[in-house]
Amino acid sequence: MTSLLRIQDIVDDRLCYEKIRELRWSKGVFCPHCQSKVLNRHGHHNSTKHRHRYQCKGCQKYFDDLTNTIFQGHHQPLKIWVVCLYLMGLNLSNSQIAKELGLTENDCHAMTSLLREGVYEKRPQEVLDGEVEFDELYVIAGHKGIPKL
Numbered sequence: 001m002t003s004l005l006r007i008q009d010i011v012d013d014r015l016c017y018e019k020i021r022e023l024r025w026s027k028g029v030f031c032p033h034c035q036s037k038v039l040n041r042h043g044h045h046n047s048t049k050h051r052h053r054y055q056c057k058g059c060q061k062y063f064d065d066l067t068n069t070i071f072q073g074h075h076q077p078l079k080i081w082v083v084c085l086y087l088m089g090l091n092l093s094n095s096q097i098a099k100e101l102g103l104t105e106n107d108c109h110a111m112t113s114l115l116r117e118g119v120y121e122k123r124p125q126e127v128l129d130g131e132v133e134f135d136e137l138y139v140i141a142g143h144k145g146i147p148k149l
């Protein structure tokens with residue numbers, strides 16, 4: 001059966017980004033490169049206007065709401081991730097989620113595995129050669145804080 005409605009078509013991109021900002025920057029926006037909190041808003045991501053960009057005044061680097069998160073570098077828009085997380089919360093199987101979101105099972109499996117690891121923020125590369133700093137990891141506890149869609 002073809003559904004009349006695709007959930008991702010009625011999910012608001014802006015609200016997804018607001019939620020991610022709320023989760024990620026709960027203690028204020030900070031630079032993922034040097035942890036400085038002194039920064040400027042610097043417009044938005046080229047293709048995604050709700051994805052805020054910043055420039056760090058400490059190291060001068062640019063970053064945005066998704067820099068160094070598992071959501072970065074994947075071609076799925078953020079709302080697909082958010083809906084995927086929501087559907088996981090309903091205990092849908094990978095193949096049901098794939099069908100709902102119009103993804104291949106492989107893509108869907110890759111996403112749910114990442115989400116299931118609960119790692120919201122990736123460990124910065126620089127840390128790999130030294131001590132492992134686990135406070136760089138932000139863990140989503142269950143599905144707390146995920147928007148009710």
Ligand SMILES: [Zn+2]
Pocket residue numbers: 031032033034035036056057058059060061
């Ligand atoms: Zn910085």
